[in-house]
Amino acid sequence: xxxxxxxxxxxxxxxxxxxxxxxxxxxxxxxxxxxxxxxxxxxxxxxxxxxxxxxxxxxxxxxxxxxxxxxxxxxxxxxxxxxxxxxxxxxxxxxxxxxxxxxxxxxxxxxxxxxxxxxxxxxxxxxxxxxxxxxxxxxxxxxxxxxxxxxxxxxxxxxxxxxxxxxxxxxxxxxxxxxxxxxxxxxxxxxxxxxxxxxxxxxxxxxxxxxxxxxxxxxxxxxxxxxxxxxxxxxxxxxxxxxxxxxxxxxxxxxxxxxxxxxxxxxxxxxxxxxxxxxxxxxxxxxxxxxxxxxxxxxxxxxxxxxxxxxxxxxxxxxxxxxxxxxxxxxxxxxxxxxxxxxxxxxxxxxxxxxxxxxxxxxxxxxxxxxxxx
Ligand SMILES: *Cc1c(COP(=O)(O)O)cnc(C)c1O
Numbered sequence: 001x002x003x004x005x006x007x008x009x010x011x012x013x014x015x016x017x018x019x020x021x022x023x024x025x026x027x028x029x030x031x032x033x034x035x036x037x038x039x040x041x042x043x044x045x046x047x048x049x050x051x052x053x054x055x056x057x058x059x060x061x062x063x064x065x066x067x068x069x070x071x072x073x074x075x076x077x078x079x080x081x082x083x084x085x086x087x088x089x090x091x092x093x094x095x096x097x098x099x100x101x102x103x104x105x106x107x108x109x110x111x112x113x114x115x116x117x118x119x120x121x122x123x124x125x126x127x128x129x130x131x132x133x134x135x136x137x138x139x140x141x142x143x144x145x146x147x148x149x150x151x152x153x154x155x156x157x158x159x160x161x162x163x164x165x166x167x168x169x170x171x172x173x174x175x176x177x178x179x180x181x182x183x184x185x186x187x188x189x190x191x192x193x194x195x196x197x198x199x200x201x202x203x204x205x206x207x208x209x210x211x212x213x214x215x216x217x218x219x220x221x222x223x224x225x226x227x228x229x230x231x232x233x234x235x236x237x238x239x240x241x242x243x244x245x246x247x248x249x250x251x252x253x254x255x256x257x258x259x260x261x262x263x264x265x266x267x268x269x270x271x272x273x274x275x276x277x278x279x280x281x282x283x284x285x286x287x288x289x290x291x292x293x294x295x296x297x298x299x300x301x302x303x304x305x306x307x308x309x310x311x312x313x314x315x316x317x318x319x320x321x322x323x324x325x326x327x328x329x330x331x332x333x334x335x336x337x338x339x340x341x342x343x344x345x346x347x348x349x350x351x352x353x354x355x356x357x358x359x360x361x362x363x364x365x366x367x368x369x370x371x372x373x374x
Contacts (some may be wrong), residue, residue, distance in 0.1 A: 001256045001258065001287075001334070001335045001360065002254070002255065002256050002320055002331050002337075002370075003255055003287045003288075003370070004054040004253070004254075004255045004288050004292040004294075004368065004369045004370065005253070005254050005255065005288060005370045005371075005372060006039075006040070006248055006251050006252070006253050006365060006369050006370070006371050006372070007243075007251070007252045007254070007342075007372045007374060008040055008041065008251055008372065008374065009043065009249075009250050009251075009252070009374055010048045010138070010250075010374060011374075012234055012248035012249065012250045013045070013049070013232060013233070013250045013284070014048065014049055014245050015248055016050060016231065016232050016233070016234050016248060016250065017029070017052045017053065017232060018052075019232060019246050019247060020066050020215060020226075020228050021244070022122060022231065023037060023216065024210075024215055024220075024226045025162060025198075026041055026222075026263070027222050027223070027225060027226045028055070028224060028225045029046040029052075029053040029054050029055075029225075029226060029228065030053070030055045030056065030057050030060075030075070030077060030208070030226070030227045030228075031049050031053040031057065031227075031228060031232060032056075032057040032079070032223050032227050032228065032229035032232075033046060033049070033056050033057070033063075033106030034057060034058045034060070034063065034079065035059065035061040035068075035363045036045070036063075036363070037360065038229060038230065038232075038233055038362050038363055039293075039362040039363040039364065039365045040195075040233060040250065040251060040362065040371075041356075041371050041373070042063055042066060042067065043066065043070055044068045044371070044373050046070065046072060047070070048228040049232075049374075050072055051073065051243055054074070054075065054225075054332070055074055055076065055077060055097070056072075056073055056074070056075070056076050056077070057073030057077045058076065058077070058078060058079065058344065058372040059079050059080050059174050060078075061078060061082065061083070061087045061091070061096075062075045062100065063092075063096070064078060065090070068094055068096075068206060068296065068302050072105065072340050075097055075136075076096050076097065076243050076245040077096070077097040077098070077099065077138060078091065078096055078097065078098045078099060080099060080100040080101070080148065081098045081100055081105050081140075081331055082098055082105065082108075084108075084332065085108055085112070086222075086372070087101055088105075088108055089111055089112065089132075091135060092132040092133060092135060092345050093131055093132060093133075093166060093317040095133045095134065095135055097135060097136040097137070097138060097141045098135055098136075098137055098138070099137075099138045099148075099174060100137050100139055100140065100162065101139075101140035101149050101293070101335070102148070102156065102227070104173065106161060106162070107156060108308065109162075109165060109167060109168070109353075110115060110136075110161065110165055111165050112132075112167065113165050113167040114168065116132055116166070117163060117166060117236060118308065120146075123324055130148070131367065132167060133169075133200060134166065134167050134169035135167065135169060135358065136168075136169050136171075136172065137162055137169075137170070137172070138154065138172045138173070138174040138176065139158055139159065139173050139175050140170075140173060140175065140176075140210070140290075141173060141174070141175045141195060141198050141199070142175070142176075142192075143153060143175040143176075143186065143192075143194040143195045143198070143209070144178060144190060145176050145177070145178040145191075146178075146307065147176075147178075148176075149175060149176075152194060152197065153289045155173075155199070156200045156201070159202065161169065161186075161220050163235040166272055166316070170205075171202075171205055172205055172206040172207065172208065172224075172225070173195075173199045173202070173206070173207045173208070174207070174208045174209070174231075175191070175195050175204060175208075175209045176209065176211065177211065177218070177221075178189055178357065179190070179215055180210075180211070180213035180214050180217060180218060180237075180239055180263050181213040181217070181237050181238040182218070183217055184225075188218060188221075191209070192209070192218070192220065195207070195209055195221075206223070206224040206225055207223040207224055207225070208220050208223055208224065208225035208226065208227060209223060209286075210222055210223070210226045210227065211226075211227050211228065211229055211237070212228055212229055212230050212231040212237040213238070214226065214238045215228055216231065216242070216245070230358065230359055231247060231316070233248075233249070233250045233251060233362065234247040234248045234249040234250050235247075235249065235250075235347055235348070235358045235359075235362070236348050236358065238348075239348050239351065239352045240348065241346045241348045241349075243343075243346065249341070249342055249343045249346065250341065251341070251342070251347075252339060252341070252342030252343070252364065253339070253340040253341050253342065253365070253369075254337050254338060254340065254342070255286050255287045255288040255292075255331060255335075255337075256286065256287055256335055256337060256338060257284045257285065257306070257333070257334055257335065257336045257338060258285050258286065258321070258331060258334065259283075259284070259289050259334060260282055260283070260284055260285075260326065260332060261282065261283050261285070262280065262281075262282055262283075263277055263280065263281050263283045264277070264280055265278060265279045265280050266339050268315075269283065269314055269315035269319065269323050270314075270316045270317045270323060271318060272314075272316055273315075273358045274315055274316055275314040275315040277325075277335045279285070279328070280328055281326070281327060281328050282324055282325075282327065282330045282332075283323050283324070283325060284306065284311070284323065284324045284325075284326045284328060284329060284330075284332060284338070285312070285321055285322075285323050286304065286321065286323070286324065286338045287316055287319050287320065287321060288306065288317070288321070288322055288338070288340065289316055289318050289319045289320040289321050289322055290319055290369060291319040291320050292320075292365065293361075293364040293365035293366045293369060293370050294317060294322065294340065294371050295317065295354050295356060295364070296316070297317075297354065297355075297360070298317050298318045298322075298353070298354045299312055299313075299353065299354065299355075300314050300315070301311060301313065301353065302350060302353045302354055303345060303349065303350065303353065304322075304324050304338050304339070304340060304345075305336050305338070305339040305340075305342075305344055305345040306324070306326070306332055306336060306337070306339075307331075307332055307336060308344075310345065311325060311327070312324060313323055324338070334347045341361070347361060347362070359373055
């Protein structure tokens, strides 16, 4: 009998990458594998994807270091850039690509470049063994998300200063959509216009604005680099599944029934006794709880797939277990598999039921879940 298991279908992951390439055939792919590759396992995901994509994007330096330590020599972009001087020095010595989104980062880079030049001039015998390389910088422009990025009118100042900086090899422009999944809201068109206007003076430099929704719905905004995240895993960036487009769910989250019990009418179940059966039934207890990352706030009725049927969660989700109503006539037995999401129960349906986004469901799985890569 198996406890909480996330089975990762690497063929589906590769298939999704090929499909993404058909959506963006002339673009380079920066696979976003931040947050432990969306909870799927950073290094296994990097390993599967390494020869399929043109680089990786992560949000924390540690993830970039881990990927490089496996021997990967390709591009790794820090999408929020370096957070302090120490991180910048590592970024330079490891030659990661870095976003620059604010003055503090620009000034730190200029400062380190100045010290580096001075040291170089001291001559060989006095030089400390600091090996830095000029890095590729992605200047982040705020086109309407209003979270990170420089304003349009600051772009030229940043550009000129980066251009002068001896630790900068190449400059690209990057931005991010805030409402690309709302096709008719009119906001994305504005962001595209702002991005084009802000970058038009530098036509020789690469640009990137599209994540999953941009790849699927905003072909005019693919530019040179696209940055797929959630769709690589076969999961929609919103609540409507994308399997009809050919995407295949990569993860199956499952566990087993550890008890099947008859339950009398009128008896409550679980902490707080929040659910009381109106009739006699059979309850299934499954080894999956919030200690595995399944949300405690999953409401009654959230579906679980057992022997091909969707059965409802009842009562509160506990740390190590949850309960489902199997129905009075159920033939399910201890040891039978319970699927929480996968190709036959799409995560989008579960996410909608719980009132979270699929991104949150997959990134919150805990280390107790066993990952198996097929
Ligand atoms: C996470 C992230 C992405 C990928 O987003 P998805 O919606 O998962 O495709 C792209 N770009 C940046 C900067 C990100 O942080």
